[in-house]
Amino acid sequence: MTAYPHLFSPIEVGTMRLRNRVMMPPHASAIGNIWGTEDEARRNIAYFERRCKDDGVAWVGSLSTHLRNKVVPGFDPTGVGAATVGHFRLPYFVERVQQFCDALHDLGTAVTVQMVHQGGMPHAPSAVMSAPTINLVPHVMTEAEIAWFVREYAESARLAQLGRADGVELHLNHEDLHEWFLSPYTNQRTDSYGGSLENRARFAVECLRAIRETVGASMTLGIRLNLREELPEGYDLSDGVELAQYFESTGLVDYVHGVIGSPWGNPSYIQPTQFEPGAFAPYAGELKRALSVPVVHTGRITDPAVAESVLAAGYADIVGMARAHIADGDLLAKAREGRTDEIRPCVGGNDCISRRYVEGLSFACAVNPGTSHEVEGPWLQGATKRRLLVVGGGPAGLELAALAKENGLDVTLWEAETELGGQLRYVAQVPRHEGFAQYLEWQIGRLKRLGVDLATSTNATPDQVRAFGADVTAIATGAHSRVPAIPGVDAPHVVDSRDVLAGRVSLGHRVLVIAEDDHVPPLSVADYLAEAGHEVTLVHPTNQPAPLVGRYSIGAILGRLDAAGVTLRSMEQVVAIERHTVLTRNVYSWRTRVLGDFDSVVLACGSVSESSLYDALRDELRDIHVLGDAYAPRRLVFATQQAYALAKQLVTANRR
Template sequence: MTKYPHLLAPLDLGFVTLKNRVLMGSMHTGLEETKDWNRVAEFYATRARGGVALMVTGGMAPNKEGGVFPGAAGLFTDQDIANHRIVTDRVHEADGKIAMQILHAGRYAYGPDCVSASAVKSPISPFPPKEIDEDGIEKQISDFVTAATRAKEAGYDGVEVMGSEGYFINQFLVLHTNKRTDRWGGDYENRMRLPVEIVRRIRKAVGPDFIIIYRLSMIDLIPNGSSFEEVIQLAKAVEAAGATIINTGIGWHEARIPTIATSVPRRAFSWVTKKLMGHVNIPVITSNRINTPDVAEEVLADGCADMVSMARPFLADPNFVAKAVANRAETIAPCIACNQACLDHTFGGKLSSCLVNPRACFETELVVAPASEAKTIAVVGAGPAGLSTALTAAERGHKVTIFDRSDRLGGQLNLAKQVPGKEEFHGLVDWFETAVADAEIELRLNETATVDALQSFDEVVIATGVVPRDPEIEGQDLPQVLSYIDVLRGADVGKKVVVIGAGGIGFDVSEFLVTGDSPTVNLPEWLREWGVTDPSDQRGGLAPEGPQPDAPIRDVTLLQRKAEKPGRRLGKTTGWIHRATLQMKGVTMKGGVNYERITPEGIWVSTGEARENPTLIPCDNVVLCAGQVSERSLADALEAEGIPCHVIGGADVAAELDAKRAIDQGTRLAATL
């Protein structure tokens, strides 16, 4: 008896039946640009073997000017078709189905040849677009059709027309970017002509037995966005033009509202998709922050959609669906929506992967094979570095023992999960506990590993993490001075606080200090905090009163020594969210300060190399988040005794709480032991 009757039910599309209601949504991984087609094929085939009904590739450009960046992948030649045939054949051998997304970036294209409905520059690109004329529009439509027919020739089961997220098609739909007065601009009937014509001509070219997904922006989250009446009108027109399925897009890329980061509540926008249900007769897909089978089942049972799209959860665990079928959801490696190895990599020009699963996109390179000789392996430290090492080593057949002085697994993940907006870390720790139990790894918790205890093991891995750096501030021993560890473990903190250090930990601690009940676990509160409202009431779904966060529960000042904007070095795609959150909560952020001394009244600071303008910042507590240093004492003791060991994670490099590097390093080490 399945726990997920809606999720695992087949979906009849008329000419083909999907085996369940799960779509692996489009992700631009950068794999196609490597031109290693075996690698691309194995990425998708691995997910097909895991049971997903239908996958959508990363966006393929219909032409050079539509590429997200110069050199972006597309089906431009016969050789491209042959290369993609390698991918589709591998997927079909794995009993999967796959559609190719056609993505025209429009004014978001990162190059000087970008084009759009009007010459309105994007705030997230340095290149102003050229307004295309009637002939230019005809060329773009023709190129979409050509891309679709080539996709069919390459063996794809369908295409997805990317009409959301603020890309080219979306740019025609709204007055925000479409200033035209010809038959492609003006009233909505004209503005929606482009997507309808694209779908109509694709259907005519590919015939009836080919999936066409139209990705429709359900809520733009920008000024002058679409009204929901227009969304319904477009959905009906796209259906009439020949679309098989309508998929949900949420927000333009330039929108200043988070839509997929970990601080966004689960299924935060399924209510928007539900508003379309019943207005069209073709299946509707919902998306965004659906990351467990239970959440997906709930969404479908609530009538929010006919199908769910999950993208990054298939980076974290390609066997997501197979484990749901087996009623073993607790063994699914969770997507924590951190963005660190996926979107941050994509927007940084690097190959995507996954913090939780560094094998994602590296299936042919990071191979975990049975060990030729089973060894006894001691792993000291039960944080992310140690746990990833232990699990991978056990998977290869080694006998693993984990030592940790704490009474539970997780290391500093147990601190991170206390931060409002990082509730997904609870699930990550729970998953590690389940995985370690399933792997029959010996646990020696509440135990400090010694040199004597480690001598008998074939291999020793030191993953002892970090300890807070001593900032050497006069007065730091006063009782009102706390470390970030004290605070996140529940120490009493006054109403006026100064936080020393504006890195990731400083921002996390500041959010912890100013936030009462976390809006991440209260959708109405989160929508109000970010100024999101029903798109039936306001165009684009932006509340006219703007963001309305709850009042901060403390007065916090965040300081750093570096003479730069605090938070500048945070994650590429999430840093702005953290900065905006603290700004909404009234946190004062200052860079370029010297810490002179701490007194019972507060902290004295100055500015510049000459230490000018000495100023007292009164406060009840000072919280130290001034970085970390490696905890290497055990590694040094082993080295002194001539016992070799491997040092990884924070014990190796004392970066901030970087679980991405720790898990990757641990996995790669264990693959070689």
């Protein structure tokens, strides 16, 4: 505890007595939907129990709960968070909240319910669109509709109280209806709900007062507030502080949760790796200096050291940590026990968000494949200790080796290169991707602590694998760069992005990046080149860059590229490469254009599986498996998920 005296000190917030200064803000709907089936709810609760046990997280504010909506018959709200019935009005709402709260109360953790209603679905104070990426004109609310919502907030708070929650948090930010009222940009009303700060805050204050009159002093009541708006026409930091002071002056709020970001911009409110850990904490410090109630700050609080520094600097009284706990459920216990080198680092890639909401896949954490599987409990190990040979020291091979060793197998890992890590070694060279280097260092340290037999510079042949005689063999040999069949691609001035990131090639000043990849790597290569001083143009065939990168992440990298002067050309495919020019073709009209001049061309066109070793042995060895990019090139999260699934299969097989 001496290493983190602020982090592990108790504090009182309203009715809540907290054992430490960590709150988990809303983030778990993808992990296990507390409002879904019974199985989904159990998965959600088990996830939080893991993080609250052993004097872990003191406060969970992750019940992000939508209000009932009021629309005319036949109107369908659209967008993230669109709802009509709302969670509060579900017939099992009270029972679910009781189930959640009772489980965490048993662990000494406080629980608050966040009250959310997204703006523009379809309601707004005025017919003004709040974001340049969303162009749905909203319905302008009447005063009668405002009064209806005030009553709905009060009734929803009563239901949360019946659910045995410790408090409620009014969501005033991130495109919420309340933020639209608070903003001088989206609120252009001329009645008592528009104009002055007091008028723009009237709707929120009426809701707070109605909630307080309903629950009395039995519950904590707080607000989550954008410290500034990301559109220049919105309110700035000084305005955000003034709003918080006004809310405090009403005597209705017990704390203010100050955050930065929008659901679409740069930064988003789920800031990805391009932002420094704790980057926006000084803004929260402005809030703390202006208020007497406790201040919570959430935003890239990536580890206990960052949390401690934010608290010690006086920027906040409590820190919100979500993704850090997704990456490591034992984070606080390890910090308290001085085992910080064992804390699994979050890389900030936001696949935990994008997989579910962009690709429609099940939840997964890129660095911790065990997250969301807490309800399943520990694997039942087989009685026979078997020898596992893992060929390939990239993300899939490293994770499989560690999981198998942790669960009783005798593991040897061979890697052809002189260093472990595979393509992670290239990713770590990209600007603001230090988290990936930290993850790789952590993973290697994990393997060494476990005693895995590691051998680098070992280019395995079929004969060597046969001679080793493992009970189980896993081939994770990765992938090599894909070279598209473009005339001129073999010219000397055409190079691969891996060679660029590894510093193995020299480039001219004017660089064209050919992107044939639906995720962030081509954009990251362009960022790397721009930061190195090159004049960069990126050509991609899709109608938007990196279509598999979600809205919470894409703004950061696109903002960096535009600030650096990178030119993006959409819907174009390079069909020929000349010495200083390229010929492109529009993927819809087939019209061709000549682009240039360029000194160098960089290929960022994905990968092709390197599965020759597996192909040579698959019909011969009885228990052989292929995983990671050797099966199909994808991302880090795919590699670790496959490693987890295979490890579980190996550990639980042949029980005796």
